[in-house]
Amino acid sequence: MNVKKDAHSKTKAIAVTILIFVILVPVGYSLVTYVFARSSPKGVPFIEMPASQYEKCVRETEYMRYHHWELLQQIRDEVVRDGIRGDIKLSSCRECHPNREQFCNQCHNAVNLQPDCFGCHYYPASTQATSGEMHGNEAGLHPKNIITEPGRAMGGEQDDG
């Protein structure tokens, strides 16, 4: 009788421990990562401020920060499908923000986005010729391109030259 009771309480104790771990581990993990993310300077994108002949951007900074892709997509549809070519182009972004590494990628990397605009639209990753450091995602290539053609990925190509 005593033995049976002991076994029962032991099982109960193990179950409670496992339950506590199941709850504590993810909560603890997120707490730790949150604290690290708070303390690291990577949480602040937009290091590079534009230096150019223009006084201000085509839209307000807050709009461009959170909705620039909507503007770009709207312009894209107007240009490609209707042939209406206005003043705003992706290439004219380069005039104020020449360095994609310091500008676009700061935020795209922070939110883990790899838009494939730059596989076809020219936007240099860095203003210097030291583009050998960039890898596929930073070059704006879709990951599928890197997997299907490893020999032609941006990294390998740069090693040759």
Added chain:
Amino acid sequence: MDRRDFIRTGGILLVGASSAYGLRMLAVSSSRAPSPGSLPTTRKWGMVIDLNKCSSDCNVCMDACRKENNVAIHGDERWDIHWIRKVKIKSKNLNNSGEKSVPLLCNHCEHPPCAQVCPVQATYKRHDGIVIVDHHRCIGCRYCIIACPYNARYFNYKENDDWPNKDFPKRSHGVAEACTFCAHLLDEGKQPACVEACQRINAGAIMVGDLNDPESDVSQIIANNPIKRIREDLGTEPKVYYVGL
């Protein structure tokens, strides 16, 4: 107020409120401006190629097109892309030597079979008659390549490494492409790259102009010369006219 009255009053109020809301929606939808794509345009681009002025050993138009539009060349005919290419035609019916070098390109048909078969409307005819691929939308099914009776469409089997014209985008691996009449230049009031190159060497064999304008050079040549279009029997109404074919 008993229960019946309450339900009746409530129902009347509900219907009234919803109909008022519906009226407002109707007013909004009727006052919406028409989209720019549906705006009528008077222009219709067309091309005239004078084969009497086109020499068989000249590839200036092909090179200019390649440079302007970043057309891929991999050195392997399976993957090479040509927006404009020259073929030799031999026939007894031809006037002079029996052999002609004919530049072939997208005919920008009035009834384009490529646009009809495209399952995602990536290929479509612009309001000025140019048949164009929206590469953002293309899924790479290659229906258009099969449908085109002129073999003017090409598929990007590989990523293109060359990028001679940085102001113009290249195409990524997995989309179809064809001649656009250099729509980006025509929209800015310039001439397509092949036309400009042909004029630069003083050949002037290729011309692009407005077919709807009877005074334009293109319309004048079409009106005053015996012209031919390729495979007119198909009813696609191509807009590339050949003189001396």
